[in-house]
Amino acid sequence: MIEFQQVSKTFGHWKAVDNLSLHLQDGEFTVLIGPSGSGKSTTLKMINRLVEHDSGRILFAGKEIRSFQPEDLRRRMGYAIQSNGLFPHWTVEENIGTVPALLKWPKSRIADRVTELLTLLDLEPNRYRGRYPHELSGGQQQRVGVARALAADPEILLMDEPFGALDPVTRAALQKELARIHQRSGKSIVLVTHDIDEALLLADRIVLLDKGRIAQVGTPQRILAQPASDFVADFVGRSEVGIKLLGLQTVAGRVRRGETAAGRPVPLQASLREALSAFVAQGRGSLPVVDEHGHAVGSIHYADLLAAPAEALA
Numbered sequence: 001m002i003e004f005q006q007v008s009k010t011f012g013h014w015k016a017v018d019n020l021s022l023h024l025q026d027g028e029f030t031v032l033i034g035p036s037g038s039g040k041s042t043t044l045k046m047i048n049r050l051v052e053h054d055s056g057r058i059l060f061a062g063k064e065i066r067s068f069q070p071e072d073l074r075r076r077m078g079y080a081i082q083s084n085g086l087f088p089h090w091t092v093e094e095n096i097g098t099v100p101a102l103l104k105w106p107k108s109r110i111a112d113r114v115t116e117l118l119t120l121l122d123l124e125p126n127r128y129r130g131r132y133p134h135e136l137s138g139g140q141q142q143r144v145g146v147a148r149a150l151a152a153d154p155e156i157l158l159m160d161e162p163f164g165a166l167d168p169v170t171r172a173a174l175q176k177e178l179a180r181i182h183q184r185s186g187k188s189i190v191l192v193t194h195d196i197d198e199a200l201l202l203a204d205r206i207v208l209l210d211k212g213r214i215a216q217v218g219t220p221q222r223i224l225a226q227p228a229s230d231f232v233a234d235f236v237g238r239s240e241v242g243i244k245l246l247g248l249q250t251v252a253g254r255v256r257r258g259e260t261a262a263g264r265p266v267p268l269q270a271s272l273r274e275a276l277s278a279f280v281a282q283g284r285g286s287l288p289v290v291d292e293h294g295h296a297v298g299s300i301h302y303a304d305l306l307a308a309p310a311e312a313l314a
């Protein structure tokens with residue numbers, strides 16, 4: 001879908017992006033991560049030509065992006081940013097409907113789409129559609145920012161720290177929502193973050209940048225279990241690698257069906273990290289497992305967690 005071929009971008013004497021080659025697959029959730037100043041936002045903004053690359057080629061749908069009008073490109077690519085970028089004097093409805101209006105959708109279709117998106121993002125449509133951004137909380141503004149990016153059903157969604165300024169609870173809720181949107185729509189998403197846990201949770205593939213260069217590209221499992229360098233190992237947090245690997249898998253893959261155990265049950269969909277926490281909190285070596293309706297399914301043993309890291313690379 002998007003291909004970078006030896007792309008560089010220099011600001012003054014500073015190489016913000018240095019000879020980047022990268023192929024972003026159709027339907028993939030790609031997370032760009034790295035320390036501050038590593039070139040994440042510059043890489044993202046080059047995709048919709050908010051920043052023009054100096055050299056190399058960037059292909060979108062097989063064509064160099066310079067051959068598109070920037071406006072056409074931006075209509076085909078949703079863009080959400082940390083500071084949400086909402087127009088302050090426009091209502092929520094007008095903000096969300098920006099690109100559909102540019103595309104000359106009929107008013108009724110825009111209104112229906114706004115209703116659909118507000119519902120999807122857990123904002124009661126009639127309560128919020130007529131409000132102005134300053135009448136919303138920060139988390140609600142960010143939801144509207146995400147809704148606006150999704151409005152015209154773009155082929156690709158570009159997100160620059162879209163949940164950066166949120167409290168942990170709202171952030172977790174929106175991450176879950178975004179994962180659901182991705183699963184349901186199969187849309188290509190490129191998200192910038194500096195939060196390794198967010199990257200591990202959401203990414204099909206992580207691109208870890210360091211000083212404008214790729215330090216490693218790989219699945220969350222591979223980045224955790226086979227870091228390509230000391231820099232990568234340090235960035236993902238050496239001492240917590242085991243715990244993070246457990247966070248990538250669910251109890252469903254380890255359940256001993258039909259077996260019983262005593263204790264407070266863990267859900268099938270809980271991560272193995274959550275299961276570990278339950279073992280420690282309850283001081284037990286095995287626990288019952290239940291499905292989403294609370295029905296008994298089987299049990300999980302503490303020792304079953306140990307199979308996880310090896311299998312993560314299978």
Ligand SMILES: Nc1ncnc2c1ncn2[C@@H]1O[C@H](COP(=O)(O)OP(=O)(O)OP(=O)(O)O)[C@@H](O)[C@H]1O
Nearest residue numbers: 011014016034035036037038039040041042043194
């Ligand atoms: N418009 C600009 N003019 C000059 N330098 C810039 C400009 N935009 C970015 N830079 C520089 O390019 C480098 C990469 O910036 P970029 O915003 O891509 O980093 P980042 O990884 O997204 O960082 P952060 O996590 O802090 O947002 C930085 O050193 C930054 O100072």
